[in-house]
Amino acid sequence: MKRLFAPLARARTWSETLHLLLDLPLGIAWFTIVVxxxxxxxxxxxxxxxxxxxxxxxxxxxxxxxxxxxxxxxxLLGIEVxxxxxxxxxxxxxxxxxxxxxxxxxxxxxxLGYGVIMLPLGIMNFTIVVxLWSIALAGTSYPLWGxxxxxxxxxxxxxxxxxxxxWISGAFVVGVLVLIAVPHVVRGLAAVDRGLIKGLLGGxxxxxxxQRVESLTVxxxxxxxxxxxxxxRIERDLHDGVQAQLVTLAMDLGMARQKLAAGHDADPAVxxxxxxxxxxSKRAVxxxxxxxxxxxxxxxxxxxxxxxxxxxxxxxPIPVEVNISLATRPPATLESAAYFVIAEALxxxxxHSGASxxxxxxxxxxxxxxxxxxxxxxxxxxxxxxGGLAGLAGRLAAVEGRLRVASPIGxxxxxxxxxxxxxxxxxxxxxxxxx
Amino acid sequence: MRIVIVEDxxxxxxxxxxxxxxxxxxxxxxxxxxxxxxxxxxxxxPDLIVLDVRLPPTFTDExxxxxxxxxxxxxxxxxxxxxxxVEERYATELLASDSQGIGYLLKERVADVADFVDACERVAxxxxxxxPEVVAQLLARRRRGPFDDxxxxxxxxxxxxxxxxxxxxxxRHLVVSDGAVEKHISSIFSKLGLATSDTEHRRVLAVLQxxxxx
Numbered sequence: 001m002k003r004l005f006a007p008l009a010r011a012r013t014w015s016e017t018l019h020l021l022l023d024l025p026l027g028i029a030w031f032t033i034v035v036x037x038x039x040x041x042x043x044x045x046x047x048x049x050x051x052x053x054x055x056x057x058x059x060x061x062x063x064x065x066x067x068x069x070x071x072x073x074x075x076l077l078g079i080e081v082x083x084x085x086x087x088x089x090x091x092x093x094x095x096x097x098x099x100x101x102x103x104x105x106x107x108x109x110x111x112l113g114y115g116v117i118m119l120p121l122g123i124m125n126f127t128i129v130v131x132l133w134s135i136a137l138a139g140t141s142y143p144l145w146g147x148x149x150x151x152x153x154x155x156x157x158x159x160x161x162x163x164x165x166x167w168i169s170g171a172f173v174v175g176v177l178v179l180i181a182v183p184h185v186v187r188g189l190a191a192v193d194r195g196l197i198k199g200l201l202g203g204x205x206x207x208x209x210x211q212r213v214e215s216l217t218v219x220x221x222x223x224x225x226x227x228x229x230x231x232x233r234i235e236r237d238l239h240d241g242v243q244a245q246l247v248t249l250a251m252d253l254g255m256a257r258q259k260l261a262a263g264h265d266a267d268p269a270v271x272x273x274x275x276x277x278x279x280x281s282k283r284a285v286x287x288x289x290x291x292x293x294x295x296x297x298x299x300x301x302x303x304x305x306x307x308x309x310x311x312x313x314x315x316x317p318i319p320v321e322v323n324i325s326l327a328t329r330p331p332a333t334l335e336s337a338a339y340f341v342i343a344e345a346l347x348x349x350x351x352h353s354g355a356s357x358x359x360x361x362x363x364x365x366x367x368x369x370x371x372x373x374x375x376x377x378x379x380x381x382x383x384x385x386x387g388g389l390a391g392l393a394g395r396l397a398a399v400e401g402r403l404r405v406a407s408p409i410g411x412x413x414x415x416x417x418x419x420x421x422x423x424x425x426x427x428x429x430x431x432x433x434x435x
Numbered sequence: 436m437r438i439v440i441v442e443d444x445x446x447x448x449x450x451x452x453x454x455x456x457x458x459x460x461x462x463x464x465x466x467x468x469x470x471x472x473x474x475x476x477x478x479x480x481p482d483l484i485v486l487d488v489r490l491p492p493t494f495t496d497e498x499x500x501x502x503x504x505x506x507x508x509x510x511x512x513x514x515x516x517x518x519x520x521v522e523e524r525y526a527t528e529l530l531a532s533d534s535q536g537i538g539y540l541l542k543e544r545v546a547d548v549a550d551f552v553d554a555c556e557r558v559a560x561x562x563x564x565x566x567p568e569v570v571a572q573l574l575a576r577r578r579r580g581p582f583d584d585x586x587x588x589x590x591x592x593x594x595x596x597x598x599x600x601x602x603x604x605x606x607r608h609l610v611v612s613d614g615a616v617e618k619h620i621s622s623i624f625s626k627l628g629l630a631t632s633d634t635e636h637r638r639v640l641a642v643l644q645x646x647x648x649x
Binding site: 236239240243244245247248250251252253254255257258278281282285286289293297298299301302303307310311313314315 | 444446447450451453454457489494495496519520521522523524542543545546547548549568571572
């Protein structure tokens with residue numbers, strides 16, 4: 001018995017009822033907004049600007065409907081519906097594209113659709129709920145006031161006496177049955193509302209994922225670019241600041257040394273000290289130069305991959321054949337990734353391969369910058385477990401490049417890197433970016 | 436010697452001026468960029484320009500371009516270019532027309548004061564001075580052609596010639612006798628097909644061939 005009536009005592013039943021009752025006024029309101037907005041907007045399109053403004057405002061109202069309805073669902077239906085993603089129009093460039101994006105805003109249109117559906121649904125929900133609650137309340141309370149009805153009439157036959165008692169009992173039973181049924185009906189109707197709100201006014205996980213991937217790609221590219229320009233800045237600062245100071249210091253020490261050596265009364269111990277200081281400062285200058293080159297070679301920025309790799313080749317203890325044929329310069333981040341692949345592969349080959357010749361090859365194949373460093377050495381290079389080649393794979397991944405290393409024991413070794421180039425618009429000819 | 440210095444770093448510019456002054460040279464001009472270099476050269480006719488490659492406004496290769504302009508206006512103007520790093524193309528661009536009175540050194544070579552002043556004097560006298568690293572880079576890259584026939588020792592000697600060293604200088608550097616160096620050099624000349632005429636001229640030809648085609 002208690003179980004049958006328990007749903008009546010649940011707050012949810014009452015809040016859901018309230019929700020269903022509110023469906024009607026809100027449905028009327030939404031329907032009015034949608035129909036007025038769309039017909040007014042469409043009608044005024046001939047007055048281009050006003051019509052567009054009304055349409056954009058109407059589509060935006062679709063989002064507002066979503067905001068109100070999600071709040072209502074949170075308060076009365078107890079569900080948390082994630083909002084759709086913010087409008088994409090703010091990422092668009094140019095007024096027309098922005099207006100177009102605003103007009104095609106899917107969440108806005110879904111909100112409008114919801115507004116239209118809400119009117120018939122609201123009428124139905126309101127009617128059903130009011131009717132059922134009326135029957136339930138009227139039926140269950142009938143015994144209290146049924147006797148007082150002055151004239152009971154059933155198809156022309158007067159109702160009185162035991163028939164009246166039976167009539168009152170029957171109405172009471174119907175009232176109780178309906179009272180038991182009402183919470184379930186309310187729950188069923190509320191479930192439909194929930195489904196509609198989730199389906200039409202909630203964010204879609206797929207769209208959310210897509211947008212997230214896009215924004216991650218953008219932010220990743222930005223951080224790669226920032227890292228790259230930071231490296232260039234550090235290189236420039238070291239050259240212009242510390243290196244200039246060190247060179248001046250070494251020069252002054254060189255002059256002091258010269259003077260001490262030329263004079264005849266110099267203390268040999270002092271001369272030896274100055275000589276050592278001079279040599280140390282020169283060594284510091286050349287070490288700084290190597291360090292700076294490891295951070296970012298200036299020749300790469302100024303003269304591109306071919307020149308920078310030629311400089312690498314000149315320092316290689318193993319002869320290197322360089323064959324770089326690029327019609328235009330790739331973007332700085334790709335150029336630098338390619339450079340460090342080649343630098344690492346050359347270092348590796350020099351250390352471990354025992355090769356007699358290394359070939360460096362770089363060209364564009366199918367929209368990709370393809371860099372290959374091969375040698376005729378003993379093989380056995382490992383890109384999987386730590387070491388420089390594994391570090392390269394990470395560096396390449398940041399620009400969506402791939403690294404393949406073929407290095408069977410006994411050789412030969414081929415290190416192949418492929419870096420996707422951005423579409424040609426993002427790839428200006430060298431003249432546009434020499435500075 | 437009357438020298439013009441073009442260098443944007445105050446520290447280095449004044450350091451180089453001090454150094455060259457110390458060795459009895461007169462600094463007639465100090466410029467922070469190459470904008471007015473050509474007019475300065477025409478006005479002052481210096482014996483030597485010491486020129487940084489990286490200069491304002493873009494800090495890339497203004498110095499090289501300025502050097503080429505100066506040589507177009509004053510073809511025999513000796514220029515010593517200082518670079519942060521070695522770039523053989525800078526060298527070949529500089530040497531494209533005439534290698535006389537051209538020098539290309541890493542900036543840090545100024546620390547070897549005597550060698551640096553010596554290089555300045557050689558360039559001012561119409562000689563060619565290339566940084567050993569430029570030469571190494573050229574040697575590493577140029578592998579085909581008549582230079583394949585050179586022995587490693589001969590390549591080394593040719594590299595030292597490209598740096599602008601005399602036979603005696605080469606002999607001292609390699610710790611061999613002057614005679615041995617002469618033997619290497621005549622072998623280089625014959626392998627490169629340079630007829631026996633004026634020795635100085637053949638030296639320049641060999642170095643040029645080495646730089647441009649090697």
